[in-house]
Amino acid sequence: MNSDRIVGIDLGTTNSLVAFMEGETPVVIPGADGLNLVPSVVALDENDKIVVGNAARKYLIETPERAVYSIKRLMGRGIDDVQDELKLFHFHLADDLHPGEVLRIKLGGKTFTPPEISAFILRQLKRNAERYFGAPVSQAVITVPAYFNDAQRQATKDAGRIAGLDVLRLVNEPTAASLAYGLHHKKNGVVAVYDFGGGTFDVSILKLNDGIFEVIATNGDTHLGGDDIDNLLIAIALNDIRGSFTADFTRNSEVVATIRKAVIETKITLSSQDAARLDVELPEGRRYQREITRQQFEQLIQPIVQRTAGPCRLALKDAEKKPDQIDEVVLVGGSTRIPMVQSLVQELFQRPPHTGQNPDEVVALGAAVQAKILSGGSEATRDMLLLDVTPLSLGIEVAGGVTDKIILRNSTIPASATQQYTTQIDGQSNVAIHVLQGERELAQDCRSLARFDLRGVPPMPAGLPRIEVKFLIDANGILHVSAREQRSGKQAEIDVQPSYGLTDEQVESMILDSFDNAEEDFRQRQLIEARSEAQTILAALEKGKGSPAWAKLGNSEKKQIAKYEKMLNQVRNEDDYLAIRKVIGELNQASTHLAELMMDTAVSAALEGKTMDEIGKDQPGNLPETGHALAKAEFS
Amino acid sequence: MSIQTSNSSGTTANGAPFRHLNGDGVRDYFAFFRLPRKLDLDLAQLEREFHQQSRKLHPDLFTQSSAEQQEWSMEQSSRLNDAYRTLRDPIRRTQYLLRLEGLELEEQSETATEQVRASGQAKKQIVPEDLLEEVFELNMQWEELRMNKKTGDSDPALVRELEGQKVSLEQKQEALLEELKSYWVEWDALGDTSPLEARNRVTAKMADLLNRRSYIRNLVRDVNAALEN
Known part of the structure; x- marks a missing residue:
């Protein structure tokens, strides 16, 4: 019954949103605070309970060691490839991490992996949606940066599972944005999406053709975003402070967090004003103030903004398009509010960008x-189909440490390739395969996805076994590998060591863990379900009152029903699901006779020569089903 | 990423993967689009057919279906995508047809490249005769450029010359594509009943042209690299 309530989620670096299609229009679902954006901040409060979103923000400043933001930057990455990140971000990593292990972040006395922290955010969004619908939500589409690699995608999918969501599809953010755009502008043409968010940059070029959204090229940088601008400004402020107060706060998380908050405000002001004042209160009553003009700001951020130009040119080149062949440029992501970014886009694509969409919401709307x-589908989405691509080439390491590409970047997904392997020594029973992702010639410069051994190759002279390995990238951009030995018909075992990532067992145990401290979730869900049931029985009762059966009831019966109806209407607005269920039971009891009479009416109508079908048509409420709804509630 | 294993006697009802071109009734890419093995394709029609088939096979249409159906859809649509990718590109399409016709390309072929890489040896290329002079000159210029780099000199004239070479090579590539198209017409005019000899004559010409073309492509790549450094 919930299959039509699949939500779309934008799991962002800075903010996250959940949206769904209300009728033919995608809408963002607000949280209990009435706000559409849920800051991607997770904190542990005084009672060691997880807090997410706006409520968690204050902990960033008050108890930074108990809070985390921008966790998306760490998704699907290992300790050795986040060293640069760690210089700029105050992530508190667990002390006992080993190379190759999934990262763990300290929040107070506890540690969590990045997928678990993302799962806390997802669970908050799930709750917001359930609160909005008054019904459980279990399926979702989640967006990821187009340039996310296999490990980062897998980590996002794991986060969904940990949060109790069945992730039906991972959609690339710029592609999702194009769906939201295309829903409104139903015209054919070539569209570029420039998506400059909090932590990632993507550019995608698509061909829109009678509802087919075909991505022809994508490019990007998964570590380039508004965060980088903030970090630059923070570094400058810290430097200034060192100069004026001879005090170094670089290692002081609280001060850095306060500065961060201030520079973000300054950055936002400078998108609409020519100058802004940076004002930070420091310990011991000291105060750092500085006036920044937009011109100075632009000079500072120029190198960061300029880093988006390269990927745009490469995407155009891969798409074999000249800027004048692009019919529209859609802006996505909060960083595109910066005037300098907009003028760069105009320069790159030689046309003013389309700014009709809210850059913070368009990705979530597209996911919906x-x-x-x-x-x-529905009337509005009829004929719409997304054909996306894999952003990075997939390869395997061959002799000499060279990458042999077997699926090229910008191939439409699902995409597959089959490789034949054999042995080099007589009787060899293992073949090692190293799977890589990336564009570089040498294996060491590409991202290692996994190493695996084909085992149990039957003993044969060198070169004789024929092991066929099939690589398939699914519609989520995630790789699947399967293998078989053809000559002997024997199964070849694969032993995998994913370079970074959680095993299935780990994900399973995390799901359980999340249930352990999820009493609140359980209560919430029970409440939602009880309210939804109350809704159903009250609606059925309303129909019963309009039916001929109602007249056949005695006065005392009607009174009883009215009493429990009133009670139910009262308790269903309160938070006690047990009370709601109790009254539902009582109302059910009181209306059993009514339900029976309604069934009789339906049956006698049938005897009068009408088919059940016709009764259904005559009575919009479809009586037999109404009776069923009342009867069904009896069992609860 | 996920890993699964299956043995060859298992349920691979969907047939052997496409890379196997050795007969046994495997549908080829042309058949996938219900096209004859002709090279001068109507690309607009190919795209329409691709979109139409995508509307039937894409995994987005099967998210609420059984696991088997989802598997089937992923398998089918990945083949569709692989087939479309191969056929829409003039060079890949020709290479593919030549392989279907049992012709392995020479030094520049994909397979040869893989073999060379696997063995770790440097790739040997036979310089096409009509390019001998240009390749000789290019090598001289590269050498000069390298020497300049070492001594820190820059020679704008040399760079201009190399850029000129690049343009002329690219023009050659274009011309080869036009020549290839004329062979397509020849090939398409032949029917299945044409004598093998006639078919082989055309495929040999195309194979030779593709080899020359990939040689030039590599040269252009090297010139670009030299100019960028």
Whole structure:
């Protein structure tokens, strides 16, 4: 019954949103605080309970060691490839991490992996949606940066599972944005999406053709975003402070967090004003103030903004398009509010960008559109189909440490390739395969996805076994590998060591863990379900009152029903799911006779020569089913 | 990423993967689009057919279906995508047809490259005759450029010359594509009943042209690299 309630989620570096298609329009679902954006901040409060979003923000400043933001930057990465990140971000990593292990972040006395922290955010969004619908939500489409690699995608999918969501599809953020755009502008042409968010940059070029959204090229940088601008400004402020107060606060998380908050405000002001004042209160009553003009700001951030130009040119080149062949440029992500970014886009694509969409919301709205398509579609999404690509080439390491590319970047997904392997020594029973992702010639410069051994190759002279390994990139951009030995018909075992990532068992145990401290979730869900049931029985009762059966009831019966109806209407607005269930039971009891009479009416109508079908048509409420709804509630 | 194993006697009802071109009734890419093995394709029609088939096979249409159906859809749509990718590109399409016809390309072929890489040896290339002079000159210029780099000199004239070479090589590539198209017409005019000899004559010409073309492509790549450094 919930299959039509698939939500679309934008799990962002800075903010996250959940949206769905209300009728033919995608809308963002607000949280209990009435706000559409849920800051991607997770904190542990005084009672060691997880707090997410706006409520968690104050902990960033008050108890920074108990809070984390921008966790997306660490998704699917290992200790050795986040060293640069750690210089700029105050992530508190667990002390006992080993190379190759999934990272763990300290929050107070506890540690969590990045997928678990993302799962806390997802669970908050799930709750917001359930609160909005008054019904459980279990399926979602989640967006990821187009340039996310296999490990980062897998980590996102794991986060969904840990949060209790069945992730039906991972959609690339710029592609999702194009869906939201295309829903409104139903015209054919070539569209570029420039997506400059909090922590990632993507550019995608798509061909829109009678509802087919075909990505022809994508490029990007998964570690380039508004965060980088903030870090630059923070570094400058810290430097200034060192100069004026001879005090170094670089290692002081609280001061850095306060500065961060201030520079973000300054940055936002400078998108609309020519100058802004940076004002930070420091310990011991000291105060750092500085006036920044937009011109100075632009000079400072120029190198960062300029880093988006390269990927744009490469995407155009891969798409074999000249800027004048692009019909529209859609801006996505909060960083595109910066005037300098907009003028760079104008320069790159030689046209003013389309700014009709809210850059913070368009990705979530597009995810909602995709969710609708996956659930079977509607009038508005009819004929819409997304054909996305894999952003990075997939390869395997061959002799000499060279990458042999077997699926090229910008191949439409699903995409597959089959490779034949054999042995080099007589009787060899293992073949080692190293799977890589990336564009570089040498294996060491590409991202290592996994190493695996094909085992149990039957003993044969060198070169004789024929092991066929099939690589398949699915519609989520995630790789699947399968292998078989053809000559002997024997199964070749694969022993995998994913370079970074959680095993299935680990994910399973995390799901359980999340249940352990999820009493609140359970209570919430019970409440939602009880309210939804109350809704159903009250609606059925309303129909019963309009039916001929109502007249056949005695006065005392009607009174009883009215009493419990009133009670139910009262308790269903309160938070006690047990009380709601109790009154539902009582109302059910009181209305059993009514339900029976309604069934009789339906049956006698049938005897009068009408088919059940016709009764259904005559009575919009479809009586037999109404009776069933009342009867069903009896068992609860 | 996920890993699974299956043995060859298992349920691979969907047939052997496409890379196997050795007969046994495997549908080829042309058949996938219900096209004859002709090279001068109507690309607009190919795209329409691709979109139409995508509307039937894409995994987005099967998210609420059984695991088997999802598997089937992923398998089918990945083949569709692989087939479309191969056929829409003039060079890949020709290479593919030549392989279907049992012709392995020479030094520049994909397979040869893989073999060379696997063995770790440097790739040997036979310089096409009509390029001998240009390749000789290019090598001289590269050498000069390298020497300049070492001594820190820059020679704008040399760079201009190399850029000129690049343009002329690219023009050659274009011309080869035009020549290839004329062979397509020849090939398409032949029917299945044409004598093998006639078919082989055309495929040999195409194979030779593709080899020359990939040689030039590599040269352009090297010139670009030299100019960028």
